[in-house]
Amino acid sequence: MSRNLRRLTTMTSLAALLGATTLFGQGAAPQPVAAEVPAQLAQLNQTLAEIADLLARNLEGQRLGLVMARIQMSSGRSARAEEQLATARTNRADLQNQKAKTEGQLQIFADRMDMGQVDMTAEQIETMADESALQIDLLKKRIRAMDREIMELENALARHQQDLDDWQALIDRHLSEY
Numbered sequence: 001m002s003r004n005l006r007r008l009t010t011m012t013s014l015a016a017l018l019g020a021t022t023l024f025g026q027g028a029a030p031q032p033v034a035a036e037v038p039a040q041l042a043q044l045n046q047t048l049a050e051i052a053d054l055l056a057r058n059l060e061g062q063r064l065g066l067v068m069a070r071i072q073m074s075s076g077r078s079a080r081a082e083e084q085l086a087t088a089r090t091n092r093a094d095l096q097n098q099k100a101k102t103e104g105q106l107q108i109f110a111d112r113m114d115m116g117q118v119d120m121t122a123e124q125i126e127t128m129a130d131e132s133a134l135q136i137d138l139l140k141k142r143i144r145a146m147d148r149e150i151m152e153l154e155n156a157l158a159r160h161q162q163d164l165d166d167w168q169a170l171i172d173r174h175l176s177e178y
Contacts, residue, residue, distance in 0.1 A: 064174065071167045078160040085153040092146035099139040106132045 106129075112118050113125065120128070 064171070067167060067171055067174075071164065071171070074160055074164040074167055078157065078164055081153060081157040081160050085150065085157055088146060088150045088153055092143060092150060095139055095143045095146060099136060099143065102132060102135055102139065106136075 109118070109128070109132075118125065
């Protein structure tokens, strides 16, 4: 049985080989006539040009998306800088109010002392005056530090707003091209 199976397999393989040789030996499909080739090449060229145009538009859309993301980032930075600036200005105003209040209390105390309405020893008065002077000096230093911080924040805000304006101008120029 094995001999018959081997013979059948050999014959089947030979028949398949002859059939494949016959198929491959046949000529290829007839070529289009010479007049159709330029038209097909023109159509292929047009299709490639359309693909290139679509890719260029896609790339341009991605660039605009990146610019829009930069605008969003700049806008966020600007908003944070405005918040920080508002907080710094509020803190400075609070310090200024504390200083004015301390100076006012010191003046009231001095007026009361001039009228003899103070029940304190000279040493206690001197200690209180020194502490008040130190507190006022500390408040002045903190106010000057806040002034520097406010100036830095104003400069940072101006830079962020300039960046935002520049990015928006770029978008406007680009959109005007369409």
